Amino acid sequence: MIGLATIAFAVLAGVAVLTAVAALLVRELVHTILWIALFFVDLSAIYFLLEAPFLGVLQLGVYAGAVTVLLLFGIMVTRKRIFSREAATGLGPAPVALALLTFVFVVAAVGELPSGPSALQVYAPSDLSAALFGTYGPWVLILGIIMLTSVSGAIYLVREGRE
Amino acid sequence: MTGLPEAGFVGLSAALVAVGLFGILTRRNFVLLLIAIEIAMNAAILNFVYFAAFAPTPGEGLAGQAAAVVLVGFAATEVAVGLAIVLALNRAKGTINVAEATELRL
Amino acid sequence: MVLGLLIGIGEGFSPGRTTNVQILWLHLPPSAQFPNGFSLVMGTLVDPLSALVLMVVTVVGFLVLLYSIGYMHQDRGLARYYAELSLFLASMSALVVANNLLEFFLFWELVGVCSYFLIGFYYEKPSAASAAKEAFLVTRVGDVMFLLGIFLYFYLYAAAGPAGLGGWAANGFVFVHNGQPFLAGATSSSTLATVAGLMILGGAAGKSAQFPLHVWLPDAMEGPTTVSALIHAATMVAAGVYLLAVTSVFLGFTSFDQLVIVAIGGFTAFFAATMAVVHPDIKRVIAYSTISQLGYMVLAVGAGFTAVGLYHLFTHAFFKALLFLAAGSVIHAVGTQDLFKMGGLRRSMRLTSVAFAVGGLALAGIPPFAGFWSKDDILASVYSQLGAHPLYWPFFLLAFAAVFLTAYYIFRAWFLAFSGSGPRDPSLPHAHEGPWTMQVPLVVLSVLAAGAGMFAFLPGFANLLERGPGIPPHFGTTEILLSGASLALAVGGIALAWALWGNGRVYALPASSPAQAVRRLLLERYYFKAAYDWIGARGVNTVARAADFFDVYVIDGVVHGFEGAFGGLSDRLRRIQSGVVSDYASYLVAGLIGVFALLLLIAPFLLARVGGG
Numbered sequence: 001m002i003g004l005a006t007i008a009f010a011v012l013a014g015v016a017v018l019t020a021v022a023a024l025l026v027r028e029l030v031h032t033i034l035w036i037a038l039f040f041v042d043l044s045a046i047y048f049l050l051e052a053p054f055l056g057v058l059q060l061g062v063y064a065g066a067v068t069v070l071l072l073f074g075i076m077v078t079r080k081r082i083f084s085r086e087a088a089t090g091l092g093p094a095p096v097a098l099a100l101l102t103f104v105f106v107v108a109a110v111g112e113l114p115s116g117p118s119a120l121q122v123y124a125p126s127d128l129s130a131a132l133f134g135t136y137g138p139w140v141l142i143l144g145i146i147m148l149t150s151v152s153g154a155i156y157l158v159r160e161g162r163e
Numbered sequence: 164m165t166g167l168p169e170a171g172f173v174g175l176s177a178a179l180v181a182v183g184l185f186g187i188l189t190r191r192n193f194v195l196l197l198i199a200i201e202i203a204m205n206a207a208i209l210n211f212v213y214f215a216a217f218a219p220t221p222g223e224g225l226a227g228q229a230a231a232v233v234l235v236g237f238a239a240t241e242v243a244v245g246l247a248i249v250l251a252l253n254r255a256k257g258t259i260n261v262a263e264a265t266e267l268r269l
Numbered sequence: 270m271v272l273g274l275l276i277g278i279g280e281g282f283s284p285g286r287t288t289n290v291q292i293l294w295l296h297l298p299p300s301a302q303f304p305n306g307f308s309l310v311m312g313t314l315v316d317p318l319s320a321l322v323l324m325v326v327t328v329v330g331f332l333v334l335l336y337s338i339g340y341m342h343q344d345r346g347l348a349r350y351y352a353e354l355s356l357f358l359a360s361m362s363a364l365v366v367a368n369n370l371l372e373f374f375l376f377w378e379l380v381g382v383c384s385y386f387l388i389g390f391y392y393e394k395p396s397a398a399s400a401a402k403e404a405f406l407v408t409r410v411g412d413v414m415f416l417l418g419i420f421l422y423f424y425l426y427a428a429a430g431p432a433g434l435g436g437w438a439a440n441g442f443v444f445v446h447n448g449q450p451f452l453a454g455a456t457s458s459s460t461l462a463t464v465a466g467l468m469i470l471g472g473a474a475g476k477s478a479q480f481p482l483h484v485w486l487p488d489a490m491e492g493p494t495t496v497s498a499l500i501h502a503a504t505m506v507a508a509g510v511y512l513l514a515v516t517s518v519f520l521g522f523t524s525f526d527q528l529v530i531v532a533i534g535g536f537t538a539f540f541a542a543t544m545a546v547v548h549p550d551i552k553r554v555i556a557y558s559t560i561s562q563l564g565y566m567v568l569a570v571g572a573g574f575t576a577v578g579l580y581h582l583f584t585h586a587f588f589k590a591l592l593f594l595a596a597g598s599v600i601h602a603v604g605t606q607d608l609f610k611m612g613g614l615r616r617s618m619r620l621t622s623v624a625f626a627v628g629g630l631a632l633a634g635i636p637p638f639a640g641f642w643s644k645d646d647i648l649a650s651v652y653s654q655l656g657a658h659p660l661y662w663p664f665f666l667l668a669f670a671a672v673f674l675t676a677y678y679i680f681r682a683w684f685l686a687f688s689g690s691g692p693r694d695p696s697l698p699h700a701h702e703g704p705w706t707m708q709v710p711l712v713v714l715s716v717l718a719a720g721a722g723m724f725a726f727l728p729g730f731a732n733l734l735e736r737g738p739g740i741p742p743h744f745g746t747t748e749i750l751l752s753g754a755s756l757a758l759a760v761g762g763i764a765l766a767w768a769l770w771g772n773g774r775v776y777a778l779p780a781s782s783p784a785q786a787v788r789r790l791l792l793e794r795y796y797f798k799a800a801y802d803w804i805g806a807r808g809v810n811t812v813a814r815a816a817d818f819f820d821v822y823v824i825d826g827v828v829h830g831f832e833g834a835f836g837g838l839s840d841r842l843r844r845i846q847s848g849v850v851s852d853y854a855s856y857l858v859a860g861l862i863g864v865f866a867l868l869l870l871i872a873p874f875l876l877a878r879v880g881g882g
Contacts (some may be wrong), residue, residue: 032198125245157247
């Protein structure tokens with residue numbers, strides 16, 4: 001019997017793949033941003049489906065919000081070429097074959113994993129935050145350090161008066 | 164509330180990785196390259212969330228979700244650095260076509 | 270220099286004191302061979318032995334540096350010259366005060382390489398370059414033997430030493446501990462110890478140009494005369510003698526070793542003197558004389574009279590440096606080294622002629638000049654040991670005979686250069702003395718060459734010489750007779766030189782007489798160089814030819830084959846380096862897929878085949 005959740009997942013999965021492909025293939029860069037935003041929102045829905053509300057919100061905020069705006073910003077700053085799809089290379093057989101092979105092998109590899117889904121676990125966001133700032137505190141610290149250095153690096157890269 | 168197919172999730176993330184790879188390999192525009200990378204990255208995050216939801220113990224599930232949160236942070240950082248590179252490349256060469264940045268060639 | 274002198278004087282007035290400072294350089298944990306570990310230390314050891322030589326090195330070194338200012342002022346590459354000379358002086362001083370065998374060897378090699386640099390100072394000149402190479406290679410033979418000797422000593426004595434200290438290896442192979450030789454009482458007289466001693470002798474012979482490794486020193490005269498004075502007369506070549514002295518004091522030689530050392534020293538003293546008799550080149554005459562005098566020192570050390578040998582080292586350093594610097598002054602003035610072109614320089618270069626004469630008198634052993642005291646000490650010492658072994662006799666006689674030859678050849682050189690009415694070759698420039706920087710060292714060294722022999726009577730200095738068997742009494746009947754005999758020989762030599770060459774006479778041997786054949790033999794250095802060349806040319810060449818054939822057709826064939834294959838391959842692979850990031854990413858993914866394929870397809874297949882499941 002096919003449950004409602006399954007149907008919902010099938011739809012969302014289809015949309016995810018389609019939007020991802022569309023984002024890469026459409027001719028206008030601005031359309032790409034629209035498609036990728038849709039992709040992010042779609043994934044967020046999948047997270048809600050998996051009873052991970054905190055991650056769903058995070059996905060919406062960070063990806064659908066911040067990253068999308070950043071990408072849009074990047075396109076606008078390089079305004080000269082904004083509406084052209086420069087050097088959109090044709091679909092060579094090799095990249096497609098490589099991507100397909102990866103897909104096949106990843107799926108094949110999963111067959112090797114010991115698994116057997118039990119009941120869906122539900123975690124309250126408060127549990128997650130307790131874990132994040134308790135057990136996994138070092139991860140967050142490391143993430144903070146990496147973000148700091150990355151932002152410094154980014155500022156260094158784009159600062160005026162280089163060269 | 165069960166019935167979510169394992170094969171479906173794994174297949175979805177595998178498909179997203181494949182799409183991302185395809186983009187990385189074929190697109191020459193740096194912004195598109197970044198987007199493709201984000202797609203592949205999201206596939207990984209999806210995996211974490213999925214396996215966290217079906218983890219045998221709550222501890223492991225929380226570990227998976229925590230990893231997902233950290234990964235989202237990494238991905239955002241990476242976009243920021245990537246865009247900085249886009250700007251620098253644009254300023255240096257007047258283009259964001261990665262095929263024209265061939266200084267690595269011998 | 271001041272420091273060196275102070276150390277010397279300080280040592281002299283506090284008899285027997287040794288100062289030993291060291292730091293641990295490296296300590297290896299205990300192993301099967303070295304149950305107490307293995308240490309390397311760097312340290313300084315100042316004892317009477319090293320203080321004596323240190324004074325020589327610093328004083329002569331300073332004077333030569335001073336002299337160089339005048340002598341070298343026209344040369345290019347002065348910075349290089351002073352850098353190399355300073356490196357040499359530093360290494361030599363460190364060699365002298367080294368407190369363990371490994372450190373000694375380290376600085377031994379350093380002075381060797383400095384010698385190589387400085388012989389080849391005029392590297393544009395092919396003869397200088399090849400002389401440098403020759404010196405390096407010949408001393409290398411000795412150095413390899415020295416190294417083997419060190420290995421043998423390590424092997425023999427790694428565990429020996431005073432109780433409670435964990436053995437020689439654990440203490441960094443130091444020479445002394447609490448003022449006593451570290452290996453006191455531990456040295457053996459086994460065959461292996463004899464071989465080790467012979468190896469050390471080989472090293473010393475290489476450095477001190479003793480027979481049969483003597484060939485490099487005359488050719489080393491291609492270097493600047495200052496270098497000849499400092500390195501190839503006073504200090505570095507004496508390092509070989511110093512090595513023998515150190516070894517005999519701290520490690521001990523077996524009696525067979527001593528016999529061989531005496532044999533080589535005595536033979537070399539005579540052998541080198543004969544070659545000096547006929548040579549026309551002023552510097553080479555002095556070079557042969559150096560070899561001969563080093564032979565005396567080796568003889569004394571071999572007979573067990575370390576202090577006497579070093580005493581001669583001390584006096585010899587001064588008068589030989591003086592002779593070289595005086596010769597350098599002459600060369601500087603007339604621009605040639607050929608004795609037969611010079612003549613009459615006494616008038617224009619009075620100071621130099623006197624200095625050379627003082628050096629010559631000291632070398633010949635005329636009292637009261639320095640050489641007399643030390644050389645007669647050697648002869649008397651060896652004479653007193655003649656009972657030890659019947660084979661000492663012939664070598665003692667050879668050394669005795671060399672006294673005559675020494676006096677003859679050095680005054681032949683003096684008469685040829687300085688006496689007579691004027692130069693034989695009229696094309697020579699008008700000679701004149703060098704600047705004051707060249708004259709001062711000559712004066713100082715003249716005083717030292719004249720007086721250094723009597724230092725032995727100073728109370729402090731005598732203390733320096735106390736190590737090892739002391740100086741035999743000067744005033745026994747036998748010794749006086751011996752001294753008288755050698756003095757007579759020396760005076761005879763000078764008289765013969767005067768008779769043949771005095772007042773600008775040139776004595777020509779009758780053509781086609783047997784004497785001509787002898788002269789030719791001596792000029793060709795007993796054909797030793799020719800023989801070595803022949804060995805090099807024929808023996809080595811044959812091997813080299815075979816190796817070359819193998820190299821060209823087998824090794825190169827393989828190499829070229831590989832090269833061709835990889836060249837073609839890389840030519841194709843080069844195109845991969847497009848510089849386009851996407852392409853690189855493709856290779857990355859292809860590799861990833863390869864890994865997947867390996868894990869998922871090939872590995873299970875293989876496992877199934879081997880039945881591992």
